[in-house]
Every structure is written in C-alpha cells, then in structure tokens.
Amino acid sequence: MYQDPGFLKGLTGEVVTVKDSVYDEARQEWNRAINKFPLVIVYCERKKDVVNAICWARKHHVSIRIRSGGHHYEGYSTGDLVLVIDISRLNELKLDKQRNMLKIEAGAKNTEVYDLIGSNGYVFPGGTCPTVGVSGFTLGGGWGFSSRLYGLGCDSLIELELVDYQGRLIRANKYCNSDLFWACGGAGGGNFGVIVSMTFQLPEPTNCPVTLVRFYYVGTTSEKQAQVMNVWQNWLPGLDKRMTIVVSFYNAEGEGLGIFATGFFYGSSARAREILQPFAEVEGFRVELETSSFLEAVKKVEETYPPSEKFKSTGRFVQRRYSPSELKHIADLVQEPAAGSVYAAVSFYAMGGEIRCVGKRETAFFYRDARYIMGIQSVWTEDSAAEENREWVRGRFEYIKSITEGSYVNFPINKLRNYECEYFGENAKRLDKVNKKYDPYNVFRFPQGLR
Known part of the structure; x- marks a missing residue:
C-alpha cells in the first residue's frame, strides 16, 4: 500500500505514516496506556486540509478518527489502520471585547484559551488539564472548576462550524441548523462531522478574586x-x-x-x-x-x-x-x-x-x-x-x-451496555435522528459513536 506513490494523493497538511520517523510520537495519546497504530495521521493546518482528509478517507474506504488534544479516556480519537484527522494546529483565537465573545479554531487547548482570555480580564469555564482540547471538552458537556457558577463548557457555546461527510462547511447555532447545534451541546465528540471552529459568549469581565x-x-x-x-x-x-x-x-x-x-x-x-x-x-x-x-x-x-x-x-x-x-x-x-x-x-x-x-x-x-x-x-x-x-x-x-444513573461521556468506559442511553438518557433517540440527517452513511463512526 505504502509502495504506491499515489496512495496519499489528495491529502494536504502534514501527512504522517509508519514510514516517518515521527510516527511513534505522533500516534501517542495523552493516556499512554492507549497503544494504537493508525494508517495515516494528518495534521490539518487549514479547513481545506480537513475537507481533503474526509474526501480521501471516503475514497479509500478508511475509517476516520478525530483528534484535538488526544485526551480521550478510551482512545477513541485514534485507532488501528484508521485515518486520524488531527486538528491541533487549527488553533487560532480571536477575542471580541466589544461583544465579550471568543472565537476559536477547534484545535485550541485549555491553556491557550486561558492565556488569552485571562490576560484580558475574562474568565472561561473550561477544563482543568492544560492540554485538553477545548472542542472535545465542550462537545461532551464540559465540567470544570467554574461550572457551578458559569455552567458547563457547552452552555457558553453560541456557534460552531463543522465539516460534514461530503466536505461541506456547515454553520450551526440556535437559528441555523439548530438541531445540529443542540446535539453538539453534549454529544458532539466524534459524531456528525469535524468541528473546525467554535464561538463562545464570555461572562462580563470581572475583578472578582x-x-x-x-x-x-x-x-x-x-x-x-x-x-x-x-x-x-x-x-x-x-x-x-x-x-x-x-x-x-x-x-x-x-x-x-x-x-x-x-x-x-x-x-x-x-x-x-x-x-x-x-x-x-x-x-x-x-x-x-x-x-x-x-x-x-x-x-x-x-x-x-x-x-x-x-x-x-x-x-x-x-x-x-x-x-x-x-x-x-x-x-x-x-x-x-x-x-x-x-x-x-x-x-x-x-x-x-x-x-x-x-x-x-x-x-x-x-x-x-x-x-x-x-x-x-x-x-x-x-x-x-x-x-x-x-x-x-x-x-x-x-x-x-x-447505585448511579447515567455515564458521563467525557469520562467514558468501553464495553458499556446500551451506551447511547447511558450517556445521553432520554435525548438518545433525538440524537440518532440528528446523526442520520447530518451523517447518513455513518462516515464518522467509532466505538460508542452514535449509530
């Protein structure tokens, strides 16, 4: 397969395969107990790189995994013989002080967001670990040390952009593709498509210690x-x-x-x-x-x-x-x-x-x-x-x-029976409908993904 010079044609960004010296490091998750061997890893530096990766994977019938910070507890952001779409280099941040809004590319990590908003007098209800991807954190709900005062990570989200299975860029908010926006407030990690940007409404700047x-x-x-x-x-x-x-x-x-x-x-x-x-x-x-x-x-x-x-x-x-x-x-x-x-x-x-x-x-x-x-x-x-x-x-x-009721999708566990209901409760059926609408061919499938 690797001997075919045309095999990787169509992929853009930095493309890593097992032949490359950086492969062993590139395939690692934060949880080093995860030991998977992807076919190809693509570090996307533009939205177009994401589009090209999705089209390439569909053409070659290769399963897709989406990775931002690489912190998935069970390693579902990687896999054996898959294409890993790594968006960690899509990490531009834009702070709008006039409207107290933050727009991030979806590869940004907690520490990068904290540095920008904190140095400008804002708070952000993000996660605790510095290298967790903000998108993965948010799409699963997002618990952190500010949650009881400012809500979950997804509660500050007001808009997102997603590349779908056809390579189309879709914008979603309360008024446009509102069903997709609703679904990404707790069930978006790995499902529906590849999130490439997110916009958050920040709390008003405060001098509160x-x-x-x-x-x-x-x-x-x-x-x-x-x-x-x-x-x-x-x-x-x-x-x-x-x-x-x-x-x-x-x-x-x-x-x-x-x-x-x-x-x-x-x-x-x-x-x-x-x-x-x-x-x-x-x-x-x-x-x-x-x-x-x-x-x-x-x-x-x-x-x-x-x-x-x-x-x-x-x-x-x-x-x-x-x-x-x-x-x-x-x-x-x-x-x-x-x-x-x-x-x-x-x-x-x-x-x-x-x-x-x-x-x-x-x-x-x-x-x-x-x-x-x-x-x-x-x-x-x-x-x-x-x-x-x-x-x-x-x-x-x-x-x-x-003695409990329901599992937290950001703290997942494999082999969980009836996992859609365990993670999403009575919202599971509606989520399945959204998934069929935006990913009808189940291109973005992974263990415990929506079916």
Whole structure:
C-alpha cells in the first residue's frame, strides 16, 4: 500500500505514516496506556486540509478518527489502520471585547484559551488539564472548576462550524441548523462531522478574586473516607454556586489512604473558609486557600498535571443520598488497589448551581439534575500492570453503576451496555435522528459513536 506513490494523493497538511520517523510520537495519546497504530495521521493546518482528509478517507474506504488534544479516556480519537484527522494546529483565537465573545479554531487547548482570555480580564469555564482540547471538552458537556457558577463548557457555546461527510462547511447555532447545534451541546465528540471552529459568549469581565481551594486530611482511614463522603453529600445541596470542587478518596503507592480536594471559589478566602467549615469538623482537616486572579489560579492547577499518564478512569452521575453502608462500600473500593497501581481513587465532582438551570432537553447533555459525578480510576507505570488495573476499574465500576444513573461521556468506559442511553438518557433517540440527517452513511463512526 505504502509502495504506491499515489496512495496519499489528495491529502494536504502534514501527512504522517509508519514510514516517518515521527510516527511513534505522533500516534501517542495523552493516556499512554492507549497503544494504537493508525494508517495515516494528518495534521490539518487549514479547513481545506480537513475537507481533503474526509474526501480521501471516503475514497479509500478508511475509517476516520478525530483528534484535538488526544485526551480521550478510551482512545477513541485514534485507532488501528484508521485515518486520524488531527486538528491541533487549527488553533487560532480571536477575542471580541466589544461583544465579550471568543472565537476559536477547534484545535485550541485549555491553556491557550486561558492565556488569552485571562490576560484580558475574562474568565472561561473550561477544563482543568492544560492540554485538553477545548472542542472535545465542550462537545461532551464540559465540567470544570467554574461550572457551578458559569455552567458547563457547552452552555457558553453560541456557534460552531463543522465539516460534514461530503466536505461541506456547515454553520450551526440556535437559528441555523439548530438541531445540529443542540446535539453538539453534549454529544458532539466524534459524531456528525469535524468541528473546525467554535464561538463562545464570555461572562462580563470581572475583578472578582478567585480563591484556589485545596484541603486534605492527615491520618486517613477507610472509616474517615466514608465519614467525609457523608459530610460531602449533606453539604453539597446548599453549596454557594461560586464554589466548584472535586474531592478524591484515594490509595497511593508509598502514602496509603488519603483524601484531597481542589477547586475554585469566586470570592474571598475568608468566605471560602466559612463554607468549608463542615469538613473542618472531621479530625485531621487541613486547608490551603490562595486568592489571586483567575489566570494565576488556573496556572497553579495546570502545574499539577504530568505530561502524560497510563490510566483507566470513568465516571457516573449521582442522583441521591447514600446510606452509611453504601458509603462504606464506596470507600472500600480503594482499600486494595490492583497490583502495579501507583494511584487508585474514587472522586466526587460537584454539580448543581448553574448546570441545573439549563433544562435536560435544552442541550444534548441530559443529566442536568445530578448532584455530582462519581469517578473511579487507577494509574500505573509498568505496561505489565495494564490489564490487571483495567479489570480492577471495570469490576468496581459495576458496583458504582448499580447505585448511579447515567455515564458521563467525557469520562467514558468501553464495553458499556446500551451506551447511547447511558450517556445521553432520554435525548438518545433525538440524537440518532440528528446523526442520520447530518451523517447518513455513518462516515464518522467509532466505538460508542452514535449509530
């Protein structure tokens, strides 16, 4: 195939195949536990490169994957013997201060957006990891440390441009191709076509300080983990919407059991301390509060992320309170990590606030009324430990699934039965209709894609 000099004819941008010295690095995802071997990787630098890649893939009957930041938990932005359309170099940003709007090309990453808007006095309800692609984050809904105050990532989206299966550029907003725009507010990742630009309505510039909240406990046991989980579920319903945090109940190599929380409070450290008082009543509580600009707070969070990891991770939506025995069972999930695990955790991501103010059917993101997301993960370093760690997560996921309702598509898990309903709830049927309209030949198919 590669010996045919005409095989790659029609592709533009930087084209990478297995013959190229950069192939091994180019095929990597952020999750280095994903080990796939694409046929061709195309780094698109213009919208025309995307059009050409789609037309080439259809001509040669090659499956397409779409990659922005390469952070898909299960690696669905790559695959074996596929064409990877990598849009990471389509990353131009335009800030309209007159209308408080931001237009980005769809390859832009969190850190690039934060640098621009933060240096101009704005905030942006993006994700936490600096190298996550904003488009992938947004198209799956998008949870971050500003979500309870400013909504999910998709709630700020006001327009997008997409290249469809025929290579046509389609504009979508509330008034034009509104069904496609609706679908991309929670179910757009990998479906319908290749997003090439997005426009966001930013909150008004504000001088409000951002307090970076971090707390932890000295001397943790499984009983204390369950106790803090109970504090969490009693505290969250009345939480000031200016605070969004995630609490992790973990078991780390060399450290053992622990509890750690981090997030943002849009206000003073004194008020943040008052809000956290219920946690302070559990013995061993320690808190660190640092007030700064939004951009400075974001940078401190970004510093905590490694350049890559090997992991299995997923998340479900919590709709109710749990009994003491259920909380104990949740805490017990991390008492015995898999062999080779360096970090295993159950994490609670706060929802509510402005997330709940949008109706379940106003966007494709259905689980608006969830109290929080419960995630489970395991991280390892040696390839020999991969399968055992994956099975560890999968086995414990079955219990979490039994006490929750719906899976978060940005925290996906493979082999999920009836995945369209699990990810999109009662919006699944409408999404299938939208998909048939905009991708009638299922050109943009991938594991767990809309069918």
